[in-house]
Amino acid sequence: MKVKLNIPISEEEIRKLNVGDEVSLSGIMVTARDMAHKLMHEEKPDFIRKYLENGVIYHCGPVIKKEGDEYKFVAAGPTTSIREEPYESEVICEYKVRGVIGKGGMKERTMDGLKRCGAVYFHAVGGAGSLIASRVKRVIDVFKLEEFGTPEAFWVIEVEDFPVIVTMDSKGNSLHTEILEKSRKVYEELISE
Amino acid sequence: MMELKEHFLELIRQASTDLPPDVEKRLREAYEIEDEGTPAKAVFKTILEDVEMARENSTPICQDTGTVNYFIYLPDGEKQKPYIESGIWAAREATRKYYLRPNAVDPVSGKNSGDNTGKNAPYFHFTTWDKDYVEVKLLLKGGGSENVGIQYKLPDINLNAGRDMKGVKKCVIDAVFKAQGYGCAPGTISVGIGGDRTTSYMLAKKNLFRKIGSKNENPILDEMERELEEKLNAMGIGPMGFGGKTTVLDVFIDAQHRHPATFYVSVVYNCWAYRRKTMIIKNGEVSYES
Incomplete structure (x- = not known):
């Protein structure tokens, strides 16, 4: 199914999504990687709360250009999500996050958070840095830039038609687990030849 | 001047902004054969748009x-x-x-x-x-694709892989299965057989300058490349690990003389953004x- 969604997204809308749905996202989202997740998990800062409520976190360490006082996204594909597995479930529930975008998928702990607090995992296309950057319309704000550096800062961005695919839904389904098990059958045949 | x-x-x-034509052509073929409405089709569409946009705007x-x-x-x-x-x-x-x-x-x-x-x-x-x-x-x-590369030492008890070309094939199949979508599939797989730990990986790295679809000069290795490409794609891991018909774009294999006591197989994974x-x-x- 192809769906257009505007952020903020309600819990009801998110719970309707299924694995395999192609979603086009528009609205405000926040980039967060390892340092940002550690901070949200340990200190639960309030400065980011208004952007995350019914909002979306994007696992991304962008290439950014500064033109005068303005920041511009040059290349901004997803980074590997599994590094945030220790934190994500708590972050989702604490901040009422409705979606997490990244690549490679996540595991049981995050899945539990998706089910319990009403969120999904969106997969962006790894490597598609230029295309995704072109869907970033403007940088609204940035937090912890000095302290964390460019890739690790919280970038609050407005996006339009950001293309993603649901690979973990709020009902407990994961495309990653499904493909792993399917490919394992062929692998076992091939390896025992 | x-x-x-x-x-x-x-x-x-x-290199950063202009994907080689042989790689783009192979990605386009992969897009064509995926079924409409599948996540795999959507991924290839996004990849091809990204490639065009990067070239046009001179961005990574x-x-x-x-x-x-x-x-x-x-x-x-x-x-x-x-x-x-x-x-x-x-x-x-x-x-x-x-x-x-x-x-x-x-x-x-x-x-x-x-x-x-x-x-x-x-x-x-x-x-x-x-x-x-x-x-x-x-x-x-x-970096993500470099992380999924593996070096094997034959014989390998877990894979039941011996010191022969059959054993080598098992290593390659194992490496690509373990990589799933994490190396930004579909990848190009380059294999170095023999040498020591350093030269084995180096042989595989240097071979990444071959073009997609090119023939191996060694007929035995050429046949192995075709066979492996078919088998790896049969695993159905697909682009980004979403399932699909193309898991690898191509397989390159090169071999060099080894020490009688060692038998290394080094598998280098290159992401689709080759x-x-x-x-x-x-x-x-x-x-x-x-």
Whole structure:
């Protein structure tokens, strides 16, 4: 199914999504990687709360250009999500996050958070840095830039038609687990030849 | 006339922003054969749009612009120093121009040098040859795909793989299964057989300058490449690991003599964003090819 969604997204809308749905996202989202997740998990800062409520976190360490006082996204594909597995479930529930975008998928702990607090995992296309950057319309704000550096800062961005695919839904389904098990059958045949 | 260092910068710009035509053609074929409405079809569509946009805007195909690896072939007697200086200058300048992301981190202090330079960064590999021209080959190798590469030591009890070509094939199948979508599939798989731990990986890395669809000069290895490509794709891991008909774009295999006691199989995984470029300097004229 192809769906257009505007952020903020309600819990009801998110719970309707299924694995395999192609979603086009528009609205405000926040980039967060390892340092940002550690901070949200340990200190639960309030400065980011208004952007995350019914909002979306994007696992991304962008290439950014500064033109005068303005920041511009040059290349901004997803980074590997599994590094945030220790934190994500708590972050989702604490901040009422409705979606997490990244690549490679996540595991049981995050899945539990998706089910319990009403969120999904969106997969962006790894490597598609230029295309995704072109869907970033403007940088609204940035937090912890000095302290964390460019890739690790919280970038609050407005996006339009950001293309993603649901690979973990709020009902407990994961495309990653499904493909792993399917490919394992062929692998076992091939390896025992 | 452009200086040597500016040609190095242009080489980086092209590698980072302009996907080689053989790779793009293969990705387009992969797009064509996927069924409508599948996640795999959507991924290939996005990939192809990204490739076109990066070329048009001269922006990086992927924000992970990889590690900078130069393989330089020089005629006898030619000095290395100007090439090293130009290669380092170009890495710095390319970072400043956003063709490269700062990707060189000192593992001891944890500090990012900020300009892609440092110890063995960029990396230079020189070879002297008996031709009368210079070739500078550049590979920008993404970190995520480098992480899924594996080196095997045969025999391998877990895989029931012995010291023969059947054992080698099992290693390659195992590596690609374990990689799933994590190396930004569909990948190009380059395999180095024999040598020691270092030269085994190096053989595989250098072979990434082959073109997609090219034949192996060794008929036995050529047949193995075709067989493995078919089997790896049969696993159905697909682009990004979403399931699909194309898990690998191609398989390259090279072999070298080994020590009687060792038998290494090194599997290098290159992400779909296969960024390689070659610069040829002949009679003062510079040309670029993929």
